[in-house]
Amino acid sequence: MIKSLKIKILLSFTLLIFMLLGAGIMSILEFRNIGDSVDKVLKNNYQSIESAKKMADALERENNGILLWLIGDRKSGLATVHASDSIIRNAIKESEANITEKGEPRYILAIIEAYDKYHTAVLQMAEVESSLDEFKTRYKTEIQPLFFTTKNAINDLMVLNQDQMNRQSEIVKEKSRRAMMPAIVSIAAAVIFALLLYFFISIYFIHPIKQLINGVMEFYPEKGRLNANIATKDEFKTLENEINNLIYRLFRKKGSSNE
Amino acid sequence: MIRTRVVIKYLGYILLFNALFLFISATISFFNNEDSLNALLFSAALCATLGFFPYIFVEKIEEIRFQEGLAISVLGWIITCIVGMIPYLIWGGEFTLVNALFESVSGFTTTGASILNDVEALPKGLLFWRASTTFIGGVGIILFVLLVLPEKKGVQASFYRSEVSDLSKMSFRTRSRHITRIIAIVYFSLIMAETILLKLLGMSLFDAICHSFSTVATAGFSTKNLSIAYYDNIWIEIVIMFFMLISSMHFGLVYGTMTRQQHNIFTSRPTHMYMLVIFVGILLITLQLTHEKMFSFWESLRYAAFQVISLASTTGLVTIDTAIWPMFSIILLIYYSAQCGMVGSTAGGIKFDRIYLFFSSIKKQLKLILHPNGIYAVKIDNKVIENDLELQIMVFIILYIFTFSITTLLLSAMGLDGITSLSASITTIGNVGPGFGSVSSLANYGHLPDAAKYLLSANMLLGRLEIMNVFALFMILSGKK
Numbered sequence: 073m074i075k076s077l078k079i080k081i082l083l084s085f086t087l088l089i090f091m092l093l094g095a096g097i098m099s100i101l102e103f104r105n106i107g108d109s110v111d112k113v114l115k116n117n118y119q120s121i122e123s124a125k126k127m128a129d130a131l132e133r134e135n136n137g138i139l140l141w142l143i144g145d146r147k148s149g150l151a152t153v154h155a156s157d158s159i160i161r162n163a164i165k166e167s168e169a170n171i172t173e174k175g176e177p178r179y180i181l182a183i184i185e186a187y188d189k190y191h192t193a194v195l196q197m198a199e200v201e202s203s204l205d206e207f208k209t210r211y212k213t214e215i216q217p218l219f220f221t222t223k224n225a226i227n228d229l230m231v232l233n234q235d236q237m238n239r240q241s242e243i244v245k246e247k248s249r250r251a252m253m254p255a256i257v258s259i260a261a262a263v264i265f266a267l268l269l270y271f272f273i274s275i276y277f278i279h280p281i282k283q284l285i286n287g288v289m290e291f292y293p294e295k296g297r298l299n300a301n302i303a304t305k306d307e308f309k310t311l312e313n314e315i316n317n318l319i320y321r322l323f324r325k326k327g328s329s330n331e
Numbered sequence: 332m333i334r335t336r337v338v339i340k341y342l343g344y345i346l347l348f349n350a351l352f353l354f355i356s357a358t359i360s361f362f363n364n365e366d367s368l369n370a371l372l373f374s375a376a377l378c379a380t381l382g383f384f385p386y387i388f389v390e391k392i393e394e395i396r397f398q399e400g401l402a403i404s405v406l407g408w409i410i411t412c413i414v415g416m417i418p419y420l421i422w423g424g425e426f427t428l429v430n431a432l433f434e435s436v437s438g439f440t441t442t443g444a445s446i447l448n449d450v451e452a453l454p455k456g457l458l459f460w461r462a463s464t465t466f467i468g469g470v471g472i473i474l475f476v477l478l479v480l481p482e483k484k485g486v487q488a489s490f491y492r493s494e495v496s497d498l499s500k501m502s503f504r505t506r507s508r509h510i511t512r513i514i515a516i517v518y519f520s521l522i523m524a525e526t527i528l529l530k531l532l533g534m535s536l537f538d539a540i541c542h543s544f545s546t547v548a549t550a551g552f553s554t555k556n557l558s559i560a561y562y563d564n565i566w567i568e569i570v571i572m573f574f575m576l577i578s579s580m581h582f583g584l585v586y587g588t589m590t591r592q593q594h595n596i597f598t599s600r601p602t603h604m605y606m607l608v609i610f611v612g613i614l615l616i617t618l619q620l621t622h623e624k625m626f627s628f629w630e631s632l633r634y635a636a637f638q639v640i641s642l643a644s645t646t647g648l649v650t651i652d653t654a655i656w657p658m659f660s661i662i663l664l665i666y667y668s669a670q671c672g673m674v675g676s677t678a679g680g681i682k683f684d685r686i687y688l689f690f691s692s693i694k695k696q697l698k699l700i701l702h703p704n705g706i707y708a709v710k711i712d713n714k715v716i717e718n719d720l721e722l723q724i725m726v727f728i729i730l731y732i733f734t735f736s737i738t739t740l741l742l743s744a745m746g747l748d749g750i751t752s753l754s755a756s757i758t759t760i761g762n763v764g765p766g767f768g769s770v771s772s773l774a775n776y777g778h779l780p781d782a783a784k785y786l787l788s789a790n791m792l793l794g795r796l797e798i799m800n801v802f803a804l805f806m807i808l809s810g811k812k
């Protein structure tokens with residue numbers, strides 16, 4: 073049992089500070105966690121999606137290059153094919169350097185395989201001299217299916233990262249809820265704490281003061297001593313005792329002066 | 332007159348006790364590197380802070396009054412359930428405010444009803460906290476606090492009056508100050524024995540501890556979505572059945588059996604009757620399941636025995652979905668959910684002893700009609716039951732039936748079907764757990780409307796506090812004498 077009022081007050085506020093600090097630290101940790109998750113979404117998944125988009129755009133351009141080549145503009149057609157090839161391979165390298173999901177290497181390998189077949193077929197077609205009808209048939213039967221296979225493989229990689237991005241955004245949502253909860257719980261706890269503190273202050277501070285005031289008001293010299301009925305053993309009890317000592321000394325002094 | 336500061340001080344004890352288990356759960360989370368660590372640690376710190384606060388001011392208590400004991404007991408349960416939901420709420424997942432409250436109340440009242448669709452998604456630290464709530468609730472937070480209470484005997488005596496029923500005290504053939512010790516010895520011995528056996532039968536230590544907590548506390552929380560059906564191991568089922576049954580018997584009698592005293596489970600007539608009623612239930616359900624060609628005889632016996640013991644003991648662990656069983660079996664199981672275990676055990680509900688005394692009382696009344704001048708007494712193990720206690724039991728049974736009837740009515744009004752409303756009311760007030768209909772053994776309470784979850788949470792608390800205590804406290808607080 074703590075007897076000093078000073079320590080009682082100090083401990084009460086220490087507990088309150090401790091509680092608020094705890095809530096603050098936890099919220100900071102959770103918000104930092106959110107930051108990390110957002111960072112992860114932006115850096116990892118978003119980057120992978122961007123690379124996949126680059127591949128898809130370049131693939132479309134490469135296909136347009138073949139069509140240019142087919143209609144007779146062979147020089148610019150081939151230039152477009154080579155330029156697009158370079159973009160696709162760079163984008164693949166970017167994806168390889170940014171593997172974040174389980175199974176992602178398998179998806180990238182599928183793109184590489186499909187694209188290699190497609191690009192080889194395109195180059196082989198360009199090397200052989202044939203009629204326009206033969207080129208058209210070859211494009212429809214050989215190149216176009218390989219184009220769609222490559223495009224689907226790129227889409228699969230994009231979907232994988234998009235799904236993960238959605239999942240991450242759900243996690244971020246959940247984390248932001250978690251970050252708020254300690255604050256909400258702490259507010260509720262602080263309200264309860266404040267009510268308790270108010271209750272204890274009225275019982276252990278206000279009430280003894282009132283008891284002392286009543287004791288002094290009801291004091292008559294005939295009684296000989298002040299009886300405030302202080303139940304605690306803190307400074308209020310000491311004060312009650314000291315008042316009684318004072319009364320005793322005054323009576324003694326008065327008695328000796330009368331003599 | 333209730334001294335508020337005294338009540339607050341003891342509520343502080345209760346919070347500190349909860350904080351201890353939250354710290355243990357946080358430690359488990361820490362060693363498993365789980366994301367529930369912050370939630371558990373924060374909850375523990377909060378509980379410890381609020382629990383320690385009254386110590387700064389309130390002086391040592393020499394004695395507490397009966398009304399204060401009652402207030403501490405009732406408010407202690409309510410506060411425990413509220414702080415118990417904090418880690419769930421902070422962790423998130425399936426835990427909304429109402430879901431977290433439901434799960435917490437269900438744990439502390441050892442009901443074992445869950446709102447979780449995927450129990451296995453919970454981190455180990457949180458699973459341990461969930462199991463701890465049943466462990467604490469098993470013998471009651473107040474009795475746990477009594478074990479470590481540094482206060483005077485006058486304080487302890489007052490708690491006994493409010494926490495241990497008069498009927499329960501009768502079978503403790505010892506002084507009241509020894510009762511806590513006996514309960515603790517039986518409780519911890521059973522948990523240790525079951526943990527060792529389950530571990531030897533192939534469960535992981537973590538699962539064995541959690542299932543032992545759940546079984547001996549007759550709660551029913553499992554660490555697996557399929558409950559005990561997950562293990563599909565007859566020996567595990569036999570061990571759990573044994574401990575469910577023994578934990579639903581009077582701990583005084585179990586202690587008497589352990590220490591080879593004359594007054595034990597083999598010499599107690601209500602215990603014989605309890606076993607007989609369970610045996611009849613198992614037999615009838617086995618015969619029906621076999622007759623309906625749902626399972627072979629031995630399979631029927633296996634499933635029927637587990638389900639009857641599980642519901643009769645108010646545990647609620649499951650090995651099969653009973654919702655598809657024939658109606659006769661379902662009605663029998665609903666009866667066992669209402670009958671529940673024996674007084675002085677960890678089981679909730681009406682308690683078999685009360686039903687036994689109810690029928691003894693009817694027999695006495697019939698004799699009095701035939702022989703108006705005769706003197707007849709209702710006895711339990713050769714001890715005469717006083718008229719006041721007899722009346723108290725009658726009133727309790729009527730109040731119990733009235734409460735679950737009102738709950739059933741309200742649930743029906745919320746749009747739930749009849750069997751779900753009835754079984755949910757009976758199993759929550761009886762602290763059993765799984766019901767029938769949409770809250771059957773392998774389903775959960777997650778899909779119910781929020782209002783239904785609040786209502787059933789209140790039902791679980793009423794059941795655990797044996798209804799009368801709550802009404803008595805309301806009367807005291809409203810100033811009625």
